Amino acid sequence: xxxxxxxxxxxxxxxxxxxxxxxxxxxxxxxxxxxxxxxxxxxxxxxxxxxxxxxxxxxxxxxxxxxxxxxxxxxxxxxxxxxxxxxxxxxxxxxxxxxxxxxxxxxxxxxxxxxxxxxxxxxxxxxxxxxxxxxxxxxxxxxxxxxxxxxxxxxxxxxxxxxxxxxxxxxxxxxxxxxxxxxxxxxxxxxxxxxxxxxxxxxxxxxxxxxxxxxxxx
Amino acid sequence: xxxxxxxxxxxxxxxxxxxxxxxxxxxxxxxxxxxxxxxxxxxxxxxxxxxxxxxxxxxxxxxxxxxxxxxxxxxxxxxxxxxxxxxxxxxxxxxxxxxxxxxxxxxxxxxxxxxxxxxxxxxxxxxxxxxxxxxxxxxxxxxxxxxxxxxxxxxxxxxxxxxxxxxxxxxxxxxxxxxxxxxxxxxxxxxxxxxxxxxxxxxxxxxxxxxxxxxxxxxxxxxxxxxxxxxxxxxxxxxxxxxxxxxxxxxxxxxxxxxxxxxxxxxxxxxxxxxxxxxxxxxxxxxxxxxxxxxxxxxxxxxxxxxxxxxxxxxxxxxxxxxxxxxxxxxxxxxxxxxxxxxxxxxxxxxxxxxxxxxxxxxxxxxxxxxxxxxxxxxxxxxxxxxxxxxxxxxxxxxxxxxxxxxxxxxxxxxxxxxxxxxxxxxxxxxxxxxxxxxxxxxxxxxxxxxxxxxxxxxxxxxxxxxxxx
Amino acid sequence: xxxxxxxxxxxxxxxxxxxxxxxxxxxxxxxxxxxxxxxxxxxxxxxxxxxxxxxxxxxxxxxxxxxxxxxxxxxxxxxxxxxxxxxxxxxxxxxxxxxxxxxxxxxxxxxxxxxxxxxxxxxxxxxxxxxxxxxxxxxxxxxxxxxxxxxxxxxxxxxxxxxxxxxxxxxxxxxxxxxxxxxxxxxxxxxxxxxxxxxxxxxxxxxxxxxxxxxxxxxxxxxxxxxxxxxxxxxxxxxxxx
Numbered sequence: 001x002x003x004x005x006x007x008x009x010x011x012x013x014x015x016x017x018x019x020x021x022x023x024x025x026x027x028x029x030x031x032x033x034x035x036x037x038x039x040x041x042x043x044x045x046x047x048x049x050x051x052x053x054x055x056x057x058x059x060x061x062x063x064x065x066x067x068x069x070x071x072x073x074x075x076x077x078x079x080x081x082x083x084x085x086x087x088x089x090x091x092x093x094x095x096x097x098x099x100x101x102x103x104x105x106x107x108x109x110x111x112x113x114x115x116x117x118x119x120x121x122x123x124x125x126x127x128x129x130x131x132x133x134x135x136x137x138x139x140x141x142x143x144x145x146x147x148x149x150x151x152x153x154x155x156x157x158x159x160x161x162x163x164x165x166x167x168x169x170x171x172x173x174x175x176x177x178x179x180x181x182x183x184x185x186x187x188x189x190x191x192x193x194x195x196x197x198x199x200x201x202x203x204x205x206x207x208x209x210x211x212x213x214x215x216x217x218x
Numbered sequence: 219x220x221x222x223x224x225x226x227x228x229x230x231x232x233x234x235x236x237x238x239x240x241x242x243x244x245x246x247x248x249x250x251x252x253x254x255x256x257x258x259x260x261x262x263x264x265x266x267x268x269x270x271x272x273x274x275x276x277x278x279x280x281x282x283x284x285x286x287x288x289x290x291x292x293x294x295x296x297x298x299x300x301x302x303x304x305x306x307x308x309x310x311x312x313x314x315x316x317x318x319x320x321x322x323x324x325x326x327x328x329x330x331x332x333x334x335x336x337x338x339x340x341x342x343x344x345x346x347x348x349x350x351x352x353x354x355x356x357x358x359x360x361x362x363x364x365x366x367x368x369x370x371x372x373x374x375x376x377x378x379x380x381x382x383x384x385x386x387x388x389x390x391x392x393x394x395x396x397x398x399x400x401x402x403x404x405x406x407x408x409x410x411x412x413x414x415x416x417x418x419x420x421x422x423x424x425x426x427x428x429x430x431x432x433x434x435x436x437x438x439x440x441x442x443x444x445x446x447x448x449x450x451x452x453x454x455x456x457x458x459x460x461x462x463x464x465x466x467x468x469x470x471x472x473x474x475x476x477x478x479x480x481x482x483x484x485x486x487x488x489x490x491x492x493x494x495x496x497x498x499x500x501x502x503x504x505x506x507x508x509x510x511x512x513x514x515x516x517x518x519x520x521x522x523x524x525x526x527x528x529x530x531x532x533x534x535x536x537x538x539x540x541x542x543x544x545x546x547x548x549x550x551x552x553x554x555x556x557x558x559x560x561x562x563x564x565x566x567x568x569x570x571x572x573x574x575x576x577x578x579x580x581x582x583x584x585x586x587x588x589x590x591x592x593x594x595x596x597x598x599x600x601x602x603x604x605x606x607x608x609x610x611x612x613x614x615x616x617x618x619x620x621x622x623x624x625x626x627x628x629x630x631x632x633x634x635x636x637x638x639x640x641x642x643x644x645x646x647x648x649x650x651x652x653x654x655x656x657x658x659x660x661x662x663x664x665x666x667x668x669x670x671x672x673x674x675x676x677x678x679x680x681x682x683x684x685x686x687x688x
Numbered sequence: 689x690x691x692x693x694x695x696x697x698x699x700x701x702x703x704x705x706x707x708x709x710x711x712x713x714x715x716x717x718x719x720x721x722x723x724x725x726x727x728x729x730x731x732x733x734x735x736x737x738x739x740x741x742x743x744x745x746x747x748x749x750x751x752x753x754x755x756x757x758x759x760x761x762x763x764x765x766x767x768x769x770x771x772x773x774x775x776x777x778x779x780x781x782x783x784x785x786x787x788x789x790x791x792x793x794x795x796x797x798x799x800x801x802x803x804x805x806x807x808x809x810x811x812x813x814x815x816x817x818x819x820x821x822x823x824x825x826x827x828x829x830x831x832x833x834x835x836x837x838x839x840x841x842x843x844x845x846x847x848x849x850x851x852x853x854x855x856x857x858x859x860x861x862x863x864x865x866x867x868x869x870x871x872x873x874x875x876x877x878x879x880x881x882x883x884x885x886x887x888x889x890x891x892x893x894x895x896x897x898x899x900x901x902x903x904x905x906x907x908x909x910x911x912x913x914x915x916x917x918x919x920x921x922x923x924x925x926x927x928x929x930x
Contacts, residue, residue, distance in 0.1 A: 008512070009303035012458070015516035016284045023522030036267035038470060052483075112447070112501030115414050131473070131484045142500030143447035147440045147487070165469035165484075173465045178430045182297060182496050182506075183446070186472075186488040191440040194480075195356040195372065197379040198250050199398040204355060205406055205413075206440020206487065228871075235877035245881075541860045545877040578871050580864025580878070581738065583831040603740030612740065620736050624744040627699070628751065633730040637703040662869035666876045667907020670704060677697050677706035681713075681725050 042163040045129040049161055049214075052132025056189030057202065059211040069155055069215045070096040073121065076153055076211050077103060083118035086149060088141035090123055093155075112144040119151040120144075120207075125177055125184070127156055127212070130164035133188040134212065135172060137181040146187055151209040158216045220613070221571035223552055230550040231578065240376070244544045247375050251538045254481025255588075261473075261483055268474045273592040275467045276529035279428075279459075283519060286428040286461045287510065293431020297493025299506035307337035310511050314339060314420070314453055315346045317507065321451055323348055323417040327409075329435065329442035330354035331422025332370055332532055333455050333511060336554045336567070339420070351412040353441035355405055362389045368548035370555065371479050371534035376547060409441070419445035419503070423456035424475065424531065426508075430465045432492040433508060436475065436485045446491050452503040454491075458510050459519075459528040465490075471531070478533040478590040514567040524598050527566070529591040530559050536585035536595060542578060551575060558585035562598045570611060576602035630678075637676055645672045692722040694759035696752075696773075696797060698766045698899075699731035705899045711926035712765040712800055718928065719810050728755045734772040737780060738865045746780055753777070753786045753793055761807065762797040765922045767829025767897040770799040775832050799829060799897055800922055801839040811841045816929035818848030822891035823921075824882070824905065825858045826898040839897060839921055847929050854889035856881070863904035879908035887914050895921045 042048050046062075053060045061076075063069045077085065077100060085100070087093050089109040097105060106114065113120055122141035124134050134154055136146045146152050162168050168186070172178045191206030202208050234240055259265045279286050291301045304310035318326065326348050328334065340350045340361075352361040356373035360366065362385055367373030374382065383396040386404055393404040421442055425434040433454045435442045446452050462471065468488070476482040495502030519525055537543045537557030548556040553564050553572065561579060564572035576599045585595040606612065626636040640659075647658055653669040654661055660669070675683075693716050697709045713723045732752055736745035752773070756762055764770045774794035781790045804810050821843060829835045843851050862868065862878025869875075882905060886894045894909075894916055896902050902918040909916055 008305040012303050012512045019520035037263045038267045040263040108500040138499040147443040169466045182493045184490040188484050193355045196398040201398050201402040204439035232873040235873040545874045580860050580867045582827040582860035604742050607740035620741040620744045627730040627748045630728045668910035677702040677709035
C-alpha cells in the first residue's frame, strides 16, 4: 500500500521502533539447562499414525499397490449417497476414474467443489504420525476440496508418512509448498464442535468422514 | 473505582456472583475443561518445556516486532496480497467497510475473531447495508441472541442446550429436533447458503508467519476454511502482536494452543493462507487483505514491564482457571476480553477508567500458572494497581488510610498503640452487638462474615509477659 | 547449622491471632530450636503493596529488612507474608539502599511448614490431633512458594489425625486482602464455594498456612452454620502428643 494510502503504517512502525529501543526486552528464565524433550518419542510411524487417526476419527485403509487403492476408493464411494464427487485432477485419479461408472465427477481443473458434492478425493502433501494429520494445499485439489464435501478421501503413500509436525512443516517450507501455494492446510480428524453445552458433535461445517487410503508400494 | 464502567461492573458482578445456577453452569464448564486439559497436558513429555518454548517464540516475535511485521508484509505482497496498517478501531473498520462497499459486497461470512469484536466490525458492516453471518457455532448462537461472546474460545458456554434449542426453533427453519446433533445440522444448513453466496470472508489470525507471509487460522468446525475458500474477497483482521518468526514455530505453538484452549492434542483445521489464488489453483479468493491493528498495542509494547502481555495467543485458559471468572461470568466485565487477560489488558486498550478490573482479583495466580506462553498475568494486575495509584486514581479515603497505615507501621510502639486501640474498640462494639452496623468500622468485612473473636492481648504482649522485655 | 530461629509474626497474627504466633514458637522449641522474637517488627508491607500503594509499602518493607538483619533463619506462619519478602521485595525495593539485603533476606525467610520440612528436615513434630482434617492450599503458599506436599507430610505425621482432601483444594478461597471488602460479593461467592467443598469433605477442621484465608473461610462457614472449624497449621502442630 502506498504511503499516501496508509499514513498510519509509518506512525505505527515508528512507535514500535521507539518502544523497542527505549526499553530492554525481558525474558523468563529457562529453568534447568539441557535439551528438554517437549513431545514424547513417536515410535513406529505407521502404528502411531493409525492410533492417532483412530482417536481423531480419521479412517485409515492400508492398501498394497495402486490396484488395492483403487479398490479401496471404490469401496468408500459405493458407501456414499448419490451425488457429485469432486476429484483432484491428478494422473493417479484420471487412471482410475473409469472404474466409477454412474458417478458424476467434477475435476479440480474445472474449479472448486460445488455445494452438493458428496465427497472429495485428493492426494496429500504429507502425513504427520504424531497427531494423525494430513497436510494438503492448493496443489492437492484446492481449498474447498478438503472441507466442502461431507466426506474427504485422501490417497497417500507410505513414503509420505513423517514423524511429527516439525517434520511436516519443515518439509512444507523446504520443498516450497508454503511458498508456491496460496493455501496450505493441516487436517486432523473430522469437523466437530462442542459449542452446545460441551456435547461433542461430529460434522459441523467440514467433513464428518475423513478416509486415508495409505498405499504401500506401487 | 468511581468510574462509570467500575460502577457498572460492580452491579453486574454482584448480580452474577449471587446466581447459584450460573455458578453451577460455569463450574460444569470449567470442570469439563480441567479434565480435558489434564489429559491434554499428559500428552506432552514436558508441558513446562512446551510453555517455555512458546514463551521464547513469542518473546522473539514481540521483541523484534518491526522486523517480523515488515518481513510478513513483504511476503504477503509477494503473494499478491495487500496489507493495511490500522492505527485504531475506526481505521480498521473503515477500511473493511469501504472495501466491502466498493466491491459490491452484500453478504459477509465471518470466522471467529476477537479482534473484530474489539473493533466492533459487524455493526459497522450491518450499518453499511451488509448482512454479516457469524459462522463459528458459538458466535452464531450469540449473534442470534444479539449479545457479545461470553468467552474468548467458547462464546456460548453460558447457555444450556435447551436454551439453544429454543433459540434455534425460534430463529431458524428446518430444525429437526432438540438434540445437539440436530441443532448443529440446522446451523450447518443455515450457514451453508451463506458460505456459498457471500462475497467476502473475514477471519482473524491466530498467528502471522513472517518467513512465509501466511496467516494461520485455527478452527475445529471447518468454518474458517470455508470463509477463506469460497468468497471472492478475503480479509484477515489481526493485532500486530500475532506475528511469529517461522513456519516451523507452529510445530509447538499449534499443539500447545490446542491443549491450553480445549485439551485437544491439536485443533482439527490449522489453515495457512497468504495472498489471493494463484493461476492454476482450482479455487480461492481473488483478493486478499490483511489488516494489522495497533489500537494500543504499540503502547503496551513500550511498557517493558508488561510487554509480555502481547505474547497472549488468546487460548482462554486463564479464564478457565479463574475463580473470579467462575463467579461472575464473561458478560460482567464489560470489555471485549474478559477474564484475567482482559483485566490486564483493559487499562491499556480501553483506558485508566478500567483499572477496577485489576482490583477485582484475589491475585491467586492460577492464571499465570496455566498460561501457555508464560505471561506474568497476576503480577501485571499488581502493576496495573500501582500504575493507577501513581496516576492519582486512588480514592482519597484510601490514600489517606494508607498514609496513616504507613505511619502506624513505622514504629513498634505506635503499631502496638494503634493495634490496641482498634482491638479494644471492636471488642467493645461487638460486645454491644453492634457488629455489621453503621458504627462498626469493620463492617465492610462483617457484612459478609461472622465477626472474628478479638483477642484481649497481642502476640507481642504475650511474648513480653512470658519472656520478659526481650 | 544455626539452631536459632527468628520469628516473623505477621501484623494480623500479632493483633488478631496471637495464638498462632505462640504455637509457632512452641513447635520450633519442641523440635529443639531456640526462638527469638524482635519486637521492633511491625508489618511486611503487603496490604499497601497489594493495593498499589508501593510508595507507602516500600519504607515499611525497608524497615522489616533492617529489623531482620543478621537473623540467620526467619520463620513465618504465613505463606503470603513469606511470599511478600521473598518474591516481591526485590521488585518493590528496586533502587532502595537495602535492595541487595532484601534479596538476600528472601533466601533466609521461610514459611513454617517449608522451614520444618526443608530446613529443619523434620516431618514428625511430636504432635497429636485426633480429628479429621482437610487442608486448604492457600494461593501464595501453593503457587509462589510451591508448597503442596510439605504441609500434608507434616499433617500425616500428626498422631490420630485423619487427613482428607477436599474437592478443589487448590482453588482460591476468595480472601485476597482488600478484594474481600471492595468486591465483597465476588469474594463471598468464592468463599461460599470453598466452604461448600470443605463441608463435602466431611472434615471437622480445615487448616491452612495462612490465617487470613482461615479468617475468611471461618466467616463463611459460620454463615452456613457449618460444624467445621478452622485452625492454623501451627496450632495443630503445637498440640503436643502425650
